[in-house]
Amino acid sequence: MNARQRERIAPWVAVIVLVVAWEGIVRAFSVPEFLFPGPLATARALVDYAGPIAIHSWQTFWTTMAGFGIGVVVGLALGFIVGSSRFLYQACYPLLVGFNAIPKVAFVPILVVWFGIGSVPAILTAFLICFFPIVVNVATGLATLEPELEDVLRVLGAKRIDVLLKVGLPRSLPYFFASLKVAITLAFVGAVVSETVASNQGIGYLMMSAGSQMRMPLVFAGLVVISAMAMVMYEFFSFLEKRLTGWAHRGQR
Amino acid sequence: MIDVMNDASETRKVTGGVRDFVVFDDVSLAYDESGNAIEDISLSIDEGEFVAFVGPSGCGKSTFMKLCTGLHAPTRGSVRVDGEPVTGPLKITGMAFQNANLLPWRTTLDNVLLPLEIVKPYRSQFRRRKAEFQERARTLLRTVGLEGYEDQYPWQLSGGMQQRASICRALIHEPRLLMLDEPFGALDAFTREELWCVLRDLWEAQRFTVVLVTHDLREAAFLADTVYVMSRRPGRIVEKRSIDLPRPRELEVTYEEPFTHLVHELRAQIGEIRGGKP
Numbered sequence: 313m314n315a316r317q318r319e320r321i322a323p324w325v326a327v328i329v330l331v332v333a334w335e336g337i338v339r340a341f342s343v344p345e346f347l348f349p350g351p352l353a354t355a356r357a358l359v360d361y362a363g364p365i366a367i368h369s370w371q372t373f374w375t376t377m378a379g380f381g382i383g384v385v386v387g388l389a390l391g392f393i394v395g396s397s398r399f400l401y402q403a404c405y406p407l408l409v410g411f412n413a414i415p416k417v418a419f420v421p422i423l424v425v426w427f428g429i430g431s432v433p434a435i436l437t438a439f440l441i442c443f444f445p446i447v448v449n450v451a452t453g454l455a456t457l458e459p460e461l462e463d464v465l466r467v468l469g470a471k472r473i474d475v476l477l478k479v480g481l482p483r484s485l486p487y488f489f490a491s492l493k494v495a496i497t498l499a500f501v502g503a504v505v506s507e508t509v510a511s512n513q514g515i516g517y518l519m520m521s522a523g524s525q526m527r528m529p530l531v532f533a534g535l536v537v538i539s540a541m542a543m544v545m546y547e548f549f550s551f552l553e554k555r556l557t558g559w560a561h562r563g564q565r
Numbered sequence: 566m567i568d569v570m571n572d573a574s575e576t577r578k579v580t581g582g583v584r585d586f587v588v589f590d591d592v593s594l595a596y597d598e599s600g601n602a603i604e605d606i607s608l609s610i611d612e613g614e615f616v617a618f619v620g621p622s623g624c625g626k627s628t629f630m631k632l633c634t635g636l637h638a639p640t641r642g643s644v645r646v647d648g649e650p651v652t653g654p655l656k657i658t659g660m661a662f663q664n665a666n667l668l669p670w671r672t673t674l675d676n677v678l679l680p681l682e683i684v685k686p687y688r689s690q691f692r693r694r695k696a697e698f699q700e701r702a703r704t705l706l707r708t709v710g711l712e713g714y715e716d717q718y719p720w721q722l723s724g725g726m727q728q729r730a731s732i733c734r735a736l737i738h739e740p741r742l743l744m745l746d747e748p749f750g751a752l753d754a755f756t757r758e759e760l761w762c763v764l765r766d767l768w769e770a771q772r773f774t775v776v777l778v779t780h781d782l783r784e785a786a787f788l789a790d791t792v793y794v795m796s797r798r799p800g801r802i803v804e805k806r807s808i809d810l811p812r813p814r815e816l817e818v819t820y821e822e823p824f825t826h827l828v829h830e831l832r833a834q835i836g837e838i839r840g841g842k843p
């Protein structure tokens with residue numbers, strides 16, 4: 313087995329080790345199932361409640377993707393605006409940082425008052441929590457431009473917008489895709505957090521109600537489903553990043 | 566616009582260029598309250614002339630380039646290029662720096678084509694005449710020895726090759742004025758001498774005006790018709806020296822007597838400036 317094959321297998325081995333250790337601990341200390349179920353019990357719950365889990369997962373998935381979609385559009389637009397001018401960068405940055413420091417859960421009660429219980433607060437929470445890294449990354453990518461390259465272009469009569477489109481935007485693409493990976497996982501967090509308090513659908517809601525009935529295996533099944541969805545989406549954007557901005561990773565410049 | 570450019574290249578071929586192409590009249594520039602970066606610069610460069618600027622670090626050589634290309638306006642005095650006062654960026658110039666600054670997501674060919682996507686009148690014709698422009702870029706790349714690397718990305722090229730491509734990018738829109746700010750500063754001695762010859766051949770063939778900033782006195786003496794020596798900040802011209810070595814010059818001359826003597830003299834002068842009164 314060569315080094316590359318070993319690298320490919322390693323994550324799966326890590327998962328197996330974790331699962332085995334988990335089951336082992338639960339059995340060794342004979343922890344009751346309603347407190348901390350083992351992987352077997354969790355798997356059983358996954359199978360037994362496959363139907364409801366699928367329905368709630370779909371709810372969580374589409375609200376997350378909707379919030380993420382809005383986050384990408386808003387994040388790109390805001391990042392472009394903020395990054396295209398030094399003045400706006402200086403003006404808006406503290407505001408954005410301050411906004412980012414607010415725990416987004418704090419918005420959920422407000423959103424419920426405005427929009428009622430249901431999908432809308434979940435979408436908006438996902439959006440609020442995920443757009444910030446996109447803004448920062450796009451703005452940073454745009455704002456960092458070698459002064460000499462700018463001279464080369466400016467002397468040719470390039471307008472600010474030429475420089476942004478020909479150099480700034482392509483340059484910020486790797487930053488943008490890197491931020492998508494962060495944003496998609498945050499979006500799942502936002503949607504699920506909102507569902508636990510302000511919805512009667514979605515994995516968050518399912519876990520909350522199952523927890524209140526002490527059906528712990530089902531709660532854990534929910535956890536597994538969320539992390540699986542987040543992982544798949546992360547890998548998807550990671551793949552997109554490699555395909556579209558390979559030049560930023562191949563070789564050192 | 567096209568006609569003007571063609572006219573220019575005609576005169577260049579026939580007469581060898583107009584006199585007083587670039588004229589600095591008593592020019593000073595202060596970036597901020599800290600005083601003048603350069604001071605009382607008066608000089609004139611003929612079209613087709615190859616001039617080099619040498620001087621201690623921070624004396625205002627790059628600043629001179631900014632004034633020359635219209636990227637910065639003087640605080641006092643006037644700059645004229647081709648008979649017209651310079652009021653904004655001069656698109657008849659091409660620039661290259663110590664860092665090649667190629668865009669890593671574009672192939673070498675597309676990097677060289679970049680100016681044509683920006684500068685008028687080419688930008689509006691870019692789509693239509695793309696094949697022709699590409700051919701022009703390929704020809705240029707061939708003359709600097711980059712044939713076969715057109716479709717490589719910059720990070721697949723060595724530093725010297727990147728610098729060749731950067732010079733092609735500076736020349737693709739057939740500028741009348743080429744500004745080079747320490748273009749060979751980051752290269753090893755052999756590559757540097759190779760590129761001297763590349764630049765010499767390009768210049769012999771096209772006879773654009775060159776302003777070369779360099780720290781290397783041999784480089785200045787080998788390539789230039791005129792070497793200007795600048796003082797420490799605030800930068801003034803303390804010496805204008807014509808290099809009368811016959812052209813075309815071969816690398817061998819740099820090891821022979823009149824040349825080494827000349828370099829020694831320049832060296833002594835710079836030493837005086839550096840060690841001299843503050």
Ligand SMILES: Nc1ncnc2c1ncn2[C@@H]1O[C@H](COP(=O)(O)OP(=O)(O)OP(=O)(O)O)[C@@H](O)[C@H]1O
Pocket residue numbers: 596597602621622623624625626627628629798
């Ligand atoms: N944008 C700027 N704002 C303020 N001061 C500047 C600016 N650019 C250059 N200076 C100052 O002007 C002086 C001349 O700078 P310049 O870059 O022209 O020097 P140089 O001769 O090119 O130096 P080097 O050989 O190190 O490249 C320096 O003292 C520098 O600090």
Ligand SMILES: [Mg+2]
Pocket residue numbers: 626627628746
């Ligand atoms: Mg400089």
